[in-house]
Amino acid sequence: MEFAHLSDVHLGGWKDKKLTTLGLQAFETAIKLCIENKLDFILIAGDLFNTAIPPIDIVKDTARILKKVNDHGIPVYAIPGSHDFSAAGKTMLDVFEEAGLLINVMKYKNKNELDFVIDKKTGVKLAGFYGKKGGLEKFELKDINKINLEKEDGFKIFLFHTGIYEFMPLDLKEKMESSPRSMLPKNFSYYGGGHIHYIFNHKEQKSLIAFPGALFPNSFKELEEFKTGGMYIADDKFNLKYIPITTKIVHCINIEANNKTPEEVTHEIVSNADGIEDKIVLIRIHGELASGKISDINFVHIYELLSKAYVILRNTTKLQSRDYDQIKVSEKSIEELETELLAAADLTSLENEHFERFAQTLMHTLNLEKLDGEKNASFEDRVIKEANSLFEIEL
Secondary structure, three states: OEEEEEOOOOEOOOOOHHHHHHHHHHHHHHHHHHHHOOOOEEEEEOOOEOOOOOOHHHHHHHHHHHHHHHHOOOOEEEEOOOOOOOOOOOOHHHHHHHOOOOEEOOEEEEOOEEEOEEOOOOOOEEEEEOOOHHHOHHHHHHHOEOHHHHHOOOOEEEEEOOEEHHHOOHHHHOOOOEEOHHHOOOOOOEEEEOOOOOOEEEEOOOOEEEEOOOOOOOOHHHHHHHOOEEEEEEEOOOOEEEEEEOOOOEEEEEEEOOOOOHHHHHHHHHHOOOOOOOOEEEEEEEEEEOOOOHHHOOHHHHHHHOOOOOEEEEEEEEEEEOOOOOOOOOOOOHHHHHHHHHHHOOOOOOOOOOHHHHHHHHHHHHOOOOOOOOOHHHHHHHHHHHHHHHOOOOO
């Protein structure tokens, strides 16, 4: 028995259309490999989409790709992640499940008690738990009655979308919410993790915990650090193989600008641009210019000379000018900045111990973007409904 483990596909996550296309290509390539290897089933551990209601073109392409694997008799088992699950309890995965293209394995047997989904071909038993904004899922997972899950025999798989504190990289432990290893139900054969964009696996006595990371990098930093994404292929003997999914080669240009003029920085970027044809070019400039403004760097000229690149991204958040006061823009994500602001606020007088998590989720809800073609009235109604669900208001 062999199966694939994907996570954090984040379809539609890039604003740049070319990078959005690469995300879809990575997903289609992964599915094609699953078909070619005649795998028994596919796991998606959350965040198939980057938002609960993705653009219609993304939905259409995803349906087309899932239909291919469905036509080859390979079932897809998934859970909603923190991005593709809304505060109102809605997820596009339910639409795809209704269409027979995948199965959401987060099923309830009774209140606070999860049930199994059984794969017809292999007899493998699957259960899972969704991810929520701000790591709120850990409070619900803690209260789940896990006795029936732990007593069941056979090869069992548990999908989850949260970081496990004991296995988190040091640089992420202070930035992201996580749960202890003890939060997961015991006695499962394979624990398929998502949410944390790093590649990791840990073998225990009779089980395996794995995080495949993002299928396609979802930020400048991830492109710079990982260059590509990938998935795991595993079997019932606890063998695990990481399969990189490469769409385009990443070419990094890292310029240290200390004591250099804008003209010198421009020249250094251009001189490091050999062999960039059809590649993702990342330009990171950091340090303090000897003179002039950051805007004096001739990016128009640079972009003209690098026009054969597939796409060009630049990052100047750590670049300063000696002659001018620059507005400092944090390299952190909006989610990380909001978390820091809440942590710095004085919430000691509030009775609700989970207010900080509630506030994070509310901010995410109020930060929803209008969809392509969506009318103002429909957009406002959607935001209001999701906000009302947080306050448990029924209209």
